Amino acid sequence: MEIHKVVKRIRENKKISQEYIAFELKLNQSQYSRREKGDIPFSAIEIEKIACILEVKVSELYDDEQLIGAAGEKNLREQNEFSYRLIEKYEKIIEEKQLIISLLRECIEGFVKHKP
Template sequence: MNEISEVNEAETGVNEVGIRIKKIREEKGISQEFLASCLNITQSNYGRLEKDDSRLSAPRLMIIAKVLKVSVSYLFGESASKIINQSNNETANAYNVETIINADKDHITTLKNEIDFLRGVLKEKLSSRD
């Protein structure tokens, strides 16, 4: 692949964010003027962001996502189901960690009881020798 096609693919991928922002903004009935005021820029500058989103910075993306009530990853095309699955995986992992910790605590308690029992047996053996 040559350098020009790589750049065009990158530009297309980035431009999709601006298109997605515009679509969500319009679906929610939010004006360019309102988002521009949230970003402390003019409406014409905001319009350029939607058309050429290579100008979008991370802080601006975070503000736009907050105003549109979506995640930044959603603006990049991550579906809600992927985000939910990730959240569910994190919950499952937390549950697994908790289960392992509890199993370890139970194992430690069992080992302590066995040690106490063996100490008692040893003490009896030693006292019966005397």
């Protein structure tokens, strides 16, 4: 079974709305619906967040056919590695933004102190 079908089945069994998951993923309901229908693939980050929301392991979202053999395991491992690299990049960006905010605050405070 394809991942979007598994996600839908688990979501419905847990009586969680599409709207709720869409909100948690910062999508509108129609964007999420297209993913759940299989029109748009879930990203690795979305899969991790959905697993968390549905309180299941990421591996549970993939059916046995997708995980059988080295190819399936490699695919899952690559998605996890990609997710972690993406998270690291976002954390670096956040750190840089916080530094910029601090520097701007210092500039503003200096300007206010020296204003005649």
